[in-house]
Amino acid sequence: xxxxxxxxxxxxxxxxxxxxxxxxxxxxxxxxxxxxxxxxxxxxxxxxxxxxxxxxxxxxxxxxxxxxxxxxxxxxxxxxxxxxxxxxxxxxxxxxxxxxxxxxxxxxxxxxxxxxxxxxxxxxxxxxxxxxxxxxxxxxxxxxxxxxxxxxxxxxxxxxxxxxxxxxxxxxxxxxxxxxxxxxxxxxxxxxxxxxxxxxxxxxxxxxxxxxxxxxxxxxxxxxxxxxxxxxxxxxxxxxxxxxxxxxxx
Amino acid sequence: xxxxxxxxxxxxxxxxxxxxxxxxxxxxxxxxxxxxxxxxxxxxxxxxxxxxxxxxxxxxxxxxxxxxxxxxxxxxxxxxxxxxxxxxxxxxxxxxxxxxxxxxxxxxxxxxxxxxxxxxxxxxxxxxxxxxxxxxxxxxxxxxxxxxxxxxxxxxxxxxxxxxxxxxxxxxxxxxxxxxxxxxxxxxxxxxxxxxxxxxxxxxxxxxxxxxxxxxxxxxxxxxxxxxxxxxxxxxxxxxxxxxxxxxxx
Numbered sequence: 096x097x098x099x100x101x102x103x104x105x106x107x108x109x110x111x112x113x114x115x116x117x118x119x120x121x122x123x124x125x126x127x128x129x130x131x132x133x134x135x136x137x138x139x140x141x142x143x144x145x146x147x148x149x150x151x152x153x154x155x156x157x158x159x160x161x162x163x164x165x166x167x168x169x170x171x172x173x174x175x176x177x178x179x180x181x182x183x184x185x186x187x188x189x190x191x192x193x194x195x196x197x198x199x200x201x202x203x204x205x206x207x208x209x210x211x212x213x214x215x216x217x218x219x220x221x222x223x224x225x226x227x228x229x230x231x232x233x234x235x236x237x238x239x240x241x242x243x244x245x246x247x248x249x250x251x252x253x254x255x256x257x258x259x260x261x262x263x264x265x266x267x268x269x270x271x272x273x274x275x276x277x278x279x280x281x282x283x284x285x286x287x288x289x290x291x292x293x294x295x296x297x298x299x300x301x302x303x304x305x306x307x308x309x310x311x312x313x314x315x316x317x318x319x320x321x322x323x324x325x326x327x328x329x330x331x332x333x334x335x336x337x338x339x340x341x342x343x344x345x
Numbered sequence: 346x347x348x349x350x351x352x353x354x355x356x357x358x359x360x361x362x363x364x365x366x367x368x369x370x371x372x373x374x375x376x377x378x379x380x381x382x383x384x385x386x387x388x389x390x391x392x393x394x395x396x397x398x399x400x401x402x403x404x405x406x407x408x409x410x411x412x413x414x415x416x417x418x419x420x421x422x423x424x425x426x427x428x429x430x431x432x433x434x435x436x437x438x439x440x441x442x443x444x445x446x447x448x449x450x451x452x453x454x455x456x457x458x459x460x461x462x463x464x465x466x467x468x469x470x471x472x473x474x475x476x477x478x479x480x481x482x483x484x485x486x487x488x489x490x491x492x493x494x495x496x497x498x499x500x501x502x503x504x505x506x507x508x509x510x511x512x513x514x515x516x517x518x519x520x521x522x523x524x525x526x527x528x529x530x531x532x533x534x535x536x537x538x539x540x541x542x543x544x545x546x547x548x549x550x551x552x553x554x555x556x557x558x559x560x561x562x563x564x565x566x567x568x569x570x571x572x573x574x575x576x577x578x579x580x581x582x583x584x585x586x587x588x589x590x591x592x593x594x595x
Contacts, residue, residue, distance in 0.1 A: 111394075112380040112521065114514040116554070121510065130362040144361075169514055258529040259536065260371065264364040264419055266533070271362065279508040283516070283554045286509065304366070304533045 101229045103136035104176045109167045116283045119166040120173075122291055123271040123278075126159060129191055129204050130270060132175045136189075142224045152210045152219040156270055157186060161294045162237040163193070163202035172196040178231035184222045185209065190235035203237045240295050243332035245320040249311035253280065256307045268302040273331050277321050280312060289316070292338035302330045351479045353386035354426045359417045366533045369416040370423075372541055373521040373528075376409060379441055379454050380520060382425045386439075392474045402460045402469040406520055407436060411544045412487040413443070413452035422446040428481035434472045435459065440485035453487045490545050493582035495570040499561035503530065506557045518552040523581050527571050530562060539566070542588035552580045 107128065115121040120128075137143040137154070147153055167173035173195055180188040186209045193202040210219040255276055263269040273296065278286075302308060302325055311322040314335075321333040357378065365371040370378075387393040387404070397403055417423035423445055430438045436459045443452040460469040505526055513519040523546065528536075552558060552575055561572040564585075571583040 110377075110381045111384055111514055112377045112519075116509070116512040116514065116516055118514045123510070127360075127362045131360045134361055259366070259531060259533055260373070260525045260529050262366040262533055264361055264366065264368045266366055269362075275510045279510050281509060283509055283512055 100136070100140050101231045102176055102178045102233065103132065103139060104174055105132050105135065106172065106174045107167075109169060109171050109173060111169055114169045115286075117286055117290075118169040120168075121275075121278075122294065123275040125161065125163075125166065125193075126274050126296075127271045128175060129159060129161070129206060130156065132177045132191060133189055133206055133208070136177050140227065140229075142227055146224065147210055147219075148213070150219070150223065151212055151214060153213050153265075155209050155211050156206065156298055157209045158205075158207040158240050158297045159295070160205040160237065160240040161202065162204075163290070163292060165195075165201050166290070167193075167195065167201070173201075174198070178233050179228050180205075180235065181230065182221060182225055182228050184220050184225070185218065187221065187228070190233070192233075192235070203235050205235060205237065205239060207240070237293075240297070241334070243295060243297050243320070243334050245311055245313050245322040245332070247313065249313050249322070251280070251312045253310045254307060255310055257302060257304055259304070262304050266303065268306070268330075270298060273298075273323060273333070276310065277323075277333055277335075280310065288340060289337040290340055291335050293336040294333070295335075296331060296333040298331055300325070300328050300330045350386070350390050351481050352426055352428045352483065353382065353389060354424055355382050355385065356422065356424045357417075359419060359421050359423060361419055364419045365536075367536055367540075368419040370418075371525075371528075372544060373525040375411065375413075375416065375443075376524050376546075377521045378425060379409060379411070379456060380406065382427045382441060383439055383456055383458070386427050390477065390479075392477055396474065397460055397469075398463070400469070400473065401462055401464060403463050405459050405461050406456065406548055407459045408455075408457040408490050408547045409545070410455040410487065410490040411452065412454075413540070413542060415445075415451050416540070417443075417445065417451070423451075424448070428483050429478055430455075430485065431480065432471060432475055432478050434470050434475070435468065437471065437478070440483070442483075442485070453485050455485060455487065455489060457490070487543075490547070491584065493545060493547050493570065493584050495561055495563050495572040495582070497563065499563045499572070501530070501562045503560045504557060505560055507552060507554055509554070512554050516553065518556070518580075520548060523548075523573060523583070526560065527573075527583055527585075530560065538590060539587040540590055541585050543586040544583070545585075546581060546583040548581055550575075550578050550580045 189206045191204040261272045309324045323331040441454040511522045559574045573581040
């Protein structure tokens with residue numbers, strides 16, 4: 096394959112209409128950008144959805160771990176660079192560096208992708224594409240995802256029913272929407288005081304249109320564990336670490 | 346000013362993660378793109394937010410009218426071209442042409458922008474910038490916005506409370522979020538059968554975080570009138586025309 100594709104970069108501009116109340120990129124859009132660049136890089140390397148579907152398989156996003164020193168701000172240019180850290184027959188580990196308009200790193204992400212057979216919905220073997228992947232040893236200076244769990248009784252449980260706009264092109268709940276409705280458990284003023292400095296999410300079981308889920312939260316003003324549960328099955332687990340903005344804004 | 350800026354074009358690629366359940370651009374993202382290109386064109390002509398804020402004023406989006414023959418689809422390139430049709434001291438009429446990857450027009454939009462004084466929240470006089478605006482006589486072959494109203498008793502009224510992720514950089518409800526939660530009154534299968542062929546929205550009064558609104562609907566499977574009301578004040582009116590997909594898909 097083309098050695099120039101070992102690392103892959105996309106440039107963006109954050110428009111006003113894309114910003115959240117803190118005049119930054121929203122976390123759901125940041126997550127979408129991570130998925131976008133992973134998809135674009137895989138396509139460019141001919142190991143994207145088109146390649147996998149030829150064997151009846153499809154990529155499935157399993158985990159995202161994101162750490163940000165600060166988020167791209169209104170009218171700011173930013174860029175993402177992605178590379179594959181490792182691949183085995185079960186999953187592929189891909190990293191992303193996020194840089195500000197001056198090209199300085201402001202965050203990193205780790206993504207874990209699996210493949211499933213689209214008929215059986217069972218894990219598929221990635222062995223056939225391993226020879227086509229070029230690994231980069233570019234460092235990703237954030238810890239891998241911890242074991243997510245919500246131990247004990249939740250502090251708060253709310254109920255959410257998935258609507259039309261929550262559904263993605265595969266007819267599952269959009270990966271970014273879990274992020275959005277997790278954040279919506281807190282207020283605008285909460286996020287004026289704090290930013291999400293580390294975000295971890297594991298996609299475990301697919302949810303669909305009209306599904307009703309429990310959103311369970313447990314934690315404090317620094318850390319929160321989140322579990323999204325449908326009929327006793329955990330769909331998604333997440334963990335957020337909040338940093339006070341005074342500590343992170345220069 | 347620069348005559349090359351009489352018309353202004355931006356190119357886009359629709360990623361999988363940006364698609365709705367019908368594998369097209371979602372209507373809220375389409376609306377965001379209209380706002381993005383209007384903002385970018387005004388900035389390029391030095392009549393953007395930076396210019397208006399010097400006089401204590403700000404642009405405010407008043408109305409959008411959109412007609413689509415079809416929407417950009419998954420992995421498709423598309424482009425938008427915008428121009429100003431007219432400006433007077435009260436408002437500016439701006440149009441947008443939406444083209445597919447082959448450069449063929451697939452839709453048009455009409456946007457009406459006003460300016461307000463950011464302290465008094467009263468309409469501001471656009472006269473100072475009129476000499477700086479170059480008008481284009483490029484045709485926009487869709488009807489101007491009709492007078493929106495919901496006459497009589499609504500068929501359905503639901504309640505919505507604005508959450509963290511609904512709020513924009515100005516601390517108002519994001520213009521695209523009204524579009525999203527209007528669409529969320531219908532099901533995935535409803536939109537499998539129909540597309541929104543014409544969408545009209547008028548932003549009348551700002552809503553804020555935690556506001557609770559009534560969402561009132563009246564109409565049939567072809568036309569719907571929508572009113573979003575907070576404490577008796579109409580925040581937003583909208584009208585949708587649905588076309589059967591069999592009639593529009595080639």
